[in-house]
Amino acid sequence: MLRRRLRYVLALLRGMGVTFRYLFRPPVTVAYPEEKTPVAARFKGRHWLTRYADGLERCIGCELCVIVCPSQAISVQAAENTPEHQVSRGERYAADFQINMLRCIFCGFCEEACPTGAIVLGQDYELAGYTRAEMIYTKPMLTEPYPGASSRDPHREI
Amino acid sequence: MTALVAEAAIKSAILLFLMLTATAYLTFLERRLLARFQLRRGPNRVGPLGLLQPLADGIKLLFKEDFIPAGADRLIYWLAPAISMVTALVVYAVIPFGPEVHLFGRRIPLYLADVNVGILLVLAASSIGVYGIILGGWAVNNKYSLLGSLRSTAQLISYELAMGLAVITAVLLAGSLSLVRIVEAQRDLWFVFRFPYGTVALILFLTAAVAETNRAPFDLPEAEQELIAGYQTEYGGFKFAMFFIGEYLSVITMSLLAATLFLGGWHGPPLVGGFLPPLLWLVLKALAGVFLFVWLRATLPRVRHDRLMALGWKVLLPVGLANIVLAAVAISLWGG
Numbered sequence: 259m260l261r262r263r264l265r266y267v268l269a270l271l272r273g274m275g276v277t278f279r280y281l282f283r284p285p286v287t288v289a290y291p292e293e294k295t296p297v298a299a300r301f302k303g304r305h306w307l308t309r310y311a312d313g314l315e316r317c318i319g320c321e322l323c324v325i326v327c328p329s330q331a332i333s334v335q336a337a338e339n340t341p342e343h344q345v346s347r348g349e350r351y352a353a354d355f356q357i358n359m360l361r362c363i364f365c366g367f368c369e370e371a372c373p374t375g376a377i378v379l380g381q382d383y384e385l386a387g388y389t390r391a392e393m394i395y396t397k398p399m400l401t402e403p404y405p406g407a408s409s410r411d412p413h414r415e416i
Numbered sequence: 417m418t419a420l421v422a423e424a425a426i427k428s429a430i431l432l433f434l435m436l437t438a439t440a441y442l443t444f445l446e447r448r449l450l451a452r453f454q455l456r457r458g459p460n461r462v463g464p465l466g467l468l469q470p471l472a473d474g475i476k477l478l479f480k481e482d483f484i485p486a487g488a489d490r491l492i493y494w495l496a497p498a499i500s501m502v503t504a505l506v507v508y509a510v511i512p513f514g515p516e517v518h519l520f521g522r523r524i525p526l527y528l529a530d531v532n533v534g535i536l537l538v539l540a541a542s543s544i545g546v547y548g549i550i551l552g553g554w555a556v557n558n559k560y561s562l563l564g565s566l567r568s569t570a571q572l573i574s575y576e577l578a579m580g581l582a583v584i585t586a587v588l589l590a591g592s593l594s595l596v597r598i599v600e601a602q603r604d605l606w607f608v609f610r611f612p613y614g615t616v617a618l619i620l621f622l623t624a625a626v627a628e629t630n631r632a633p634f635d636l637p638e639a640e641q642e643l644i645a646g647y648q649t650e651y652g653g654f655k656f657a658m659f660f661i662g663e664y665l666s667v668i669t670m671s672l673l674a675a676t677l678f679l680g681g682w683h684g685p686p687l688v689g690g691f692l693p694p695l696l697w698l699v700l701k702a703l704a705g706v707f708l709f710v711w712l713r714a715t716l717p718r719v720r721h722d723r724l725m726a727l728g729w730k731v732l733l734p735v736g737l738a739n740i741v742l743a744a745v746a747i748s749l750w751g752g
Contacts, residue, residue: 270715273715273716277453277715278711281453283455284455285452285455289460
């Protein structure tokens with residue numbers, strides 16, 4: 259009886275010892291806005307419309323991404339390339355390309371469907387905004403400013 | 417006479433300010449410490465190191481809507497938090513913070529009053545504080561509040577006894593009910609080191625103190641999982657803050673009392689006692705007590721209600737009684 263009581267008290271003290279040891283461990287919390295954990299190499303974040311190394315856009319306006327998108331977040335308006343106005347390598351290019359980031363579920367199907375590897379999902383995940391309108395990313399926002407800006411190799415072949 | 421009144425008024429004002437600030441920062445200290453126990457960082461956003469967090473909390477609570485739940489007894493609903501806080505503050509009138517100091521050519525003792533039954537006043541005030549909880553739970557017409565306050569009542573009555581028995585040991589050793597005398601009696605040897613009865617009394621006192629202040633693992637009156645927040649459920653804004661201040665004030669009170677009754681009050685340990693001013697020794701001891709409170713909360717799960725009662729009546733009470741007999745015999749035979 260007394261022995262059992264004593265064991266209880268010892269268990270309490272041992273528990274106190276455990277928590278006391280934990281007091282001196284560094285916290286596991288990441289102080290988020292100041293420090294960030296690196297994302298995985300194949301992380302699916304913000305989209306990019308990539309370019310070839312020569313600067314031509316990869317997107318040929320085929321709208322496969324529009325078809326495969328489960329949340330219907332993408333809209334593409336295609337237009338014909340002309341010799342004076344050659345935007346992509348194919349016959350057509352995307353005159354307008356919009357992604358509604360509020361609808362997007364970041365599944366990556368668009369990237370898988372894309373025959374030219376034009377649309378890719380990047381590493382950026384800080385995508386908050388104040389209005390619905392600013393969450394619809396337009397073509398100038400999505401197209402990488404220079405080849406390789408999305409950190410994908412511009413020479414890669416699909 | 418006027419000078420005496422002025423001195424008392426100034427001292428009470430300073431004490432009031434200090435204790436309320438200390439309470440505010442105790443909540444901060446607890447949150448930070450608890451966070452570190454759980455490998456978190458704790459609040460660190462408001463001000464440097466999060467030091468302005470208590471201020472932000474206070475402002476938030478002040479500006480909250482002042483609501484009264486339907487079916488509440490308005491007068492008692494208002495009165496209960498006030499009772500809780502005021503009784504917690506009254507206790508500080510008799511707690512000695514240090515010996516006399518010389519300031520502006522006057523000898524000023526670092527306590528408001530050296531009441532010759534000081535410890536009785538402390539116990540009485542903390543008992544009246546229970547009314548705040550009981551009335552608060554009763555007045556709001558909510559079953560969770562009522563259950564919480566009923567538990568609290570049962571708990572406080574049971575543990576008041578154990579605490580009284582622990583205190584009596586210190587009183588026997590010092591031969592006085594005055595807290596100042598009790599501290600003076602520990603000049604050479606703190607009462608904890610009067611083995612075994614002093615040590616046992618301190619352990620009894622601390623156990624009862626945790627139950628008295630409704631803190632984990634004896635926080636049954638609040639028991640979030642079953643009672644939402646017990647007697648605080650229907651309180652919001654600054655009325656809630658007053659309950660909160662009352663609870664945290666009594667944590668400081670109990671730490672200070674443990675230091676005063678058993679750990680030599682403002683006396684430092686022998687040999688190194690002179691290195692720090694007496695007031696600082698008391699503060700250090702109180703901080704150790706507060707740390708123990710937080711440490712217990714970080715470690716132990718809540719006790720079941722019947723176990724709590726069993727511990728109070730079947731363990732602490734007999735042990736306390738036996739301890740007093742032992743102490744009394746030892747004192748009468750060998751003078752302690």
